[in-house]
Amino acid sequence: MNIRVRTAGLATILDLDGTLKLGKDEEAFRSQVQQTVDGGCTHLAINLAGVSDIDSSGIGSLVKAFTMLKRGGGKCTFFSPNKRVTMLLKMVRLDNVLDICEDEATALARV
Numbered sequence: 001m002n003i004r005v006r007t008a009g010l011a012t013i014l015d016l017d018g019t020l021k022l023g024k025d026e027e028a029f030r031s032q033v034q035q036t037v038d039g040g041c042t043h044l045a046i047n048l049a050g051v052s053d054i055d056s057s058g059i060g061s062l063v064k065a066f067t068m069l070k071r072g073g074g075k076c077t078f079f080s081p082n083k084r085v086t087m088l089l090k091m092v093r094l095d096n097v098l099d100i101c102e103d104e105a106t107a108l109a110r111v
Helices: 024-038 056-071 083-091 104-110
Strands: 002-008 011-020 043-054 075-079
Touching: 002 024, 011 024, 011 056, 011 104, 024 043, 024 056, 043 056, 043 083, 043 104, 056 075, 075 104
Parallel strands: 011 043, 043 075
Antiparallel strands: 002 011
16 A cells, blocks of 8 residues: 655645555555644545555544544545445445545545
């Protein structure tokens, strides 16, 4: 998992590239989210366009990121998931729980 961190206004954007599955990839994502939040970020946009595959552990880490920011009074938005990731999020009914957008512009407008 490669994670590129960038900022746009008040939001921090994490561009994910690779698989988000149990193991080092999922741990790297969780660690990066924690680092970002610990650094004072309250508005996070996560780019899922480069996520080629995701498992239950990866889905759990997305929920954890969303919950962590929401509890801290911030916002977490996900954007540009591919068809497979979208299908899996719909299967576990998280498409209506998580804030998921089609593109970066829409995600940034929400944070």
